[in-house]
Amino acid sequence: xxxxxxxxxxxxxxxxxxxxxxxxxxxxxxxxxxxxxxxxxxxxxxxxxxxxxxxxxxxxxxxxxxxxxxxxxxxxxxxxxxxxxxxxxxxxxxxxxxxxxxxxxxxxxxx
Amino acid sequence: xxxxxxxxxxxxxxxxxxxxxxxxxxxxxxxxxxxxxxxxxxxxxxxxxxxxxxxxxxxxxxxxxxxxxxxxxxxxxxxxxxxxxxxxxxxxxxxxxxxxxxxxxxxxxxxx
Numbered sequence: 001x002x003x004x005x006x007x008x009x010x011x012x013x014x015x016x017x018x019x020x021x022x023x024x025x026x027x028x029x030x031x032x033x034x035x036x037x038x039x040x041x042x043x044x045x046x047x048x049x050x051x052x053x054x055x056x057x058x059x060x061x062x063x064x065x066x067x068x069x070x071x072x073x074x075x076x077x078x079x080x081x082x083x084x085x086x087x088x089x090x091x092x093x094x095x096x097x098x099x100x101x102x103x104x105x106x107x108x109x110x111x
Numbered sequence: 112x113x114x115x116x117x118x119x120x121x122x123x124x125x126x127x128x129x130x131x132x133x134x135x136x137x138x139x140x141x142x143x144x145x146x147x148x149x150x151x152x153x154x155x156x157x158x159x160x161x162x163x164x165x166x167x168x169x170x171x172x173x174x175x176x177x178x179x180x181x182x183x184x185x186x187x188x189x190x191x192x193x194x195x196x197x198x199x200x201x202x203x204x205x206x207x208x209x210x211x212x213x214x215x216x217x218x219x220x221x222x223x
Contacts, residue, residue: 006153034211043115043202043214044154089154098167099144100213103153 006102014110019077021105023090024092026071029090034099035064035075038087048075048086059072080109115139115215121140121223124193132188132218136205143186145178149199157201160186161208166175194221 005024010086013019021035033074036044050064050073057064063076077084087104116135124130136143145157156170160180171177175193182187190197202220204212 036212038212041215041216043204045214046211049211061215091154097126098156100156101146101154 002103003030004038004090004100004102006090006105009103010106010108011084012108012110013080015082016065016079016108019080019107019109020087021042021073021107022110023073023102024058024071025073025092027092027094027100028071030100031095032093033064033073034091034093035062036089036091038089038104039050048060056082060078077107080107082109082111095104113185114206115203115213117201117215117218119218120127120134120216121219121221123223125223126195127192128222129189129191130193132190132201132203132220134186134203134205134215136184136186137213138201139207140213141183141208142203142206144182144200144206145186145188146204147199148177148202148217149196152199154202157188190220193220195222197220 025070034049035047037047038044047065048062048064050066068074089104091099091101093099118133142161145153145156155223158178159167175191200217202217204214206212
C-alpha cells in the first residue's frame with residue numbers, strides 16, 4: 001500500500017523556468033509533509049516542510065503547497081537552476097513521527 | 112563527526128551470508144530510522160527507533176532483518192542469510208523528536 005505517491009518518475013525543464021513536482025497521499029492522518037533532495041551517491045537532504053495547518057510555505061526559490069481536501073502537495077522551484085537537478089522525494093508523517101516517502105521524481109534542469 | 116555516519120559504505124557479499132550495517136547518528140538525536148532504496152525504487156521504510164519506546168518494525172520485509180539500537184545511540188541493521196533481492200542502498204537517518212531527518216550517505220549492499 002503506497003501511502004505517498006509521486007506519479008511522475010521524471011521531469012525536465014529549461015533553466016529559468018518553473019519546476020513543479022507533485023505528490024499525492026492517501027492517509028488522512030498525515031499532518032506533516034516534507035520534501036527531500038538527493039544527489040547520486042549521497043543521502044537525501046532536507047529541503048522544505050509544511051504542516052497541515054498551513055497551505056503554503058515558502059523558502060527562497062522553493063515553495064510547497066498543500067491541498068488537504070485533495071490530499072495533494074506540490075513543490076515549486078522558480079527559477080529553476082541546473083544545480084537543482086536531482087531526485088526529489090516527498091514524505092509525510094502522522095503524529096507517530098515515522099516518515100513515509102514517495103518513490104521520487106528525477107528533475108533535470110537544462111541550461 | 113557532525114553528521115550521520117554509516118559503515119561500511121560498500122559491502123559485497125555472497126548469497127546466504129549474514130551482514131551487519133552500522134549507523135552512528137548525530138549526537139543527541141532521539142530518533143533513528145533505517146530506510147532502503149533498491150535500484151530504481153523510492154525510499155522504503157524499514158524500522159524506526161524513538162527514545163526508549165519500542166521500535167516500529169513494521170517495515171522490515173522478513174524475519175531475516177533485525178535492528179538494534181544500543182544505549183540510545185549507535186544502531187546496527189542485521190540481515191541474515193542474504194538474498195539477491197536484498198541488494199540496495201541502506202540509509203540511516205536521525206532526528207530530534209518530530210524534527211527533520213538527517214541522512215547518512217548510505218551503505219550499498221550487493222549480494223552476489
